[in-house]
Amino acid sequence: MDRVTIRIRSTLVDDFRNKTMCPVVSEPSPVLAISTGNIKTSSEIKNMDALVLQLLNGLDKGGAYALIALGLTLIFGTLGVVNFAHGALFMLGAFCAVAMKQLLTLSKLVKDESITFFDAFKEEPYLKIWFGDTGAVIIDYAVPISILLAIPIMLLIGLALERGLIRFFYKRTHAEQILVTFGMAIVLQEIVKAMFGANPVPMPPPEIFAGSADIGSFLGLGNSVVYPWWRLVYLGFAGIVIAGVFSFLQFTTFGMVVRAGMQDRETVGLLGIDIERRFTIVFGLAAVVSGLAGVMYTPIVPPDYHMGMDFLVLSFVVVVVGGMGSLTGAVAAGFLLGILQSFASMNEITSILPGIDQIIIFLVAVVILLVRPRGLMGRKGVMES
């Protein structure tokens, strides 16, 4: 019974996904509540509200792009490998959260006391039975808690992938790297599909983040700008992870060696440093970063097995726009493209240029590649041809 309804729902979701065409807009957009009945609302303030909302939207999307692109460009800058399996890593991260949720809500059937006419049973998670309310709170916080699970798992997956497959491809052409990682992405995707099914798995955020934040009154714009809490959390989380990665590379000896290796791998090797081993760890780190991006993204879009592919194309574009191998470039371009995309989807703009929101990112990429092939912040001479 339940399964049937779920299947129907999932086809609806698929329909919705198809209808909305672009993977990026297929997420249910946050409630854009711009109250029209308010007498004080002049058109100027209304525009201001819309701008603020779109800016937030863009920053949010940009956060996800930036995190994935950061991992991609870390891998490219260190190992010189074009990793088409990176979207799959994002997806694996998301499914770490799903697995954690399933683990936490392992249930047994208990008698339902509220129904007295006949013997009814309901599923009660063990955690609730053992710990009572504390257990319920833990279940409620399943998504943040699964970060703890995702870090070791993604690290392991990353290391295994690098040692087991990718290291054989350092010396081969980019085309072959693309092909083998693309194949790997399909394999990972299908394994997840076999384990968790093809339907999107809804993952609610913790209760206190479920509502919307009243940004408007905070900024003094009136109470007409509201924004989901969890998206704000995601934005903050993205900022923290990005700052963490950068400070790791900037302020630790390990990071210094890695940066030196990115500049000139051979010389670092000649100094007697086992640069290859460090780069392997960097690959694991990149896997963790995109995995974490996936974990925290689950309440925004219910994860399904092909969500990674949707993000992959976009994050590649982000990396190219930012500049191959430039970490700051990847982050900046991620946010920039996210913001551009959400502004392009405003009604005022789509009425002038219909469809622009669908293609703006790709258009920007085309222009950048033709005008400035090394990307916004790419180093001179790196992959310019």
Next chain:
Amino acid sequence: MITATPRNDLLLMVFFAIAILTMPIWLSPIGAAYPDLLQRFAIYGIFAIGFNLLFGLTGYLSFGHAAFLGVGSYTAVWSFKLLSMSVIPAVLFGVITSGLFAIVIGYISLRRSGIYFSILTLAFAQMSYNLAYSVLTPITNGETGLQLAQEDPRVFDNLFGGAMESGTGIPPTNLFGMEMSGYPGFYFCAVLMIIGFYISMRITRSPFGMMLKAVKSNQNRMSYTGLNTRPYTLAAFVISGMYAGLAGSLLAVTDPLAGAERMQWTASGEVVLMTILGGVGTLMGPVIGAGVIKYFENIFSAFNDDALHEIFSFLPDVLQDGVVAVVGLFVGEGWHLTLGALFVIVVVFLPGGIMEGISRLSRIFSQKKAEEPTVKTRTQPGE
């Protein structure tokens, strides 16, 4: 390997033509000899041959080739709707439109090479896909897909055939009155594929083909000799796009329906896989690759758990369940898993694809036979 003399080429050509045209006979023992699948063999064979002309000869890896396939399909269906149910204008217009499309995309994308080229083509394909779903809905009919309708104008049909059996539903696609479904449809596609194969062979052997191979081996050196390589690569790109358009319009010929999902980048990935699996840069490789993938897609996705239990019924029950559970991952719904694993394995162990495998095997056998005479000539200095 067999050397490319005109005589050998002719032999290969004759052999190829016979093999393709007799497919309904020699494929029947393995259960693949029904028109629907045969049509797909031929159509994706054309697609892969065209893709190989670009990737195999010039080394430019396009990740957006499915866009041309989609454009070809849409054009063909529009030709059915507006002009005539005859397949000739449909195929012609499909090829021409996708060629024009390829000129525009190629002109821009070919300014970059390597991974940038891949991403540019991917970006263009993704743009067309997104637009086909949104703004271009009047042309593409969005997610429903472009379909024929009873009240389509079909100008030429109505002009010449009068009101040909009006009111009897949508007329089928035809070639001079011959209905293009089932075996006639297959033979139409097969003949076009043989022609396409011939053209690709002529291109590979021509000075133009040599030029493209030179671009692949070292483009810088070509530029240093004062030669502008871009017209050559653009020509290769456009030809390859036209092949894709031909394949797309044939898809519409055999089943007059065009949807945007044909343009999605996974479709582009599929043709790359076909070419890689068969053997990049070889003549026969892409055709074999396309055939193998379409065949196994068809066979593997038909399996289900019951069928598997039947197959492994000779095993003891406990073992049987285990084997079925493992194998079940790879067949039926999980066919893509097999595809992905195959992809990885081929790229890792056999970068030359099936054709390289064949030539390796034949080398092993011929070495065994000809071991004694070659002993003396084996140690030659100078290499």
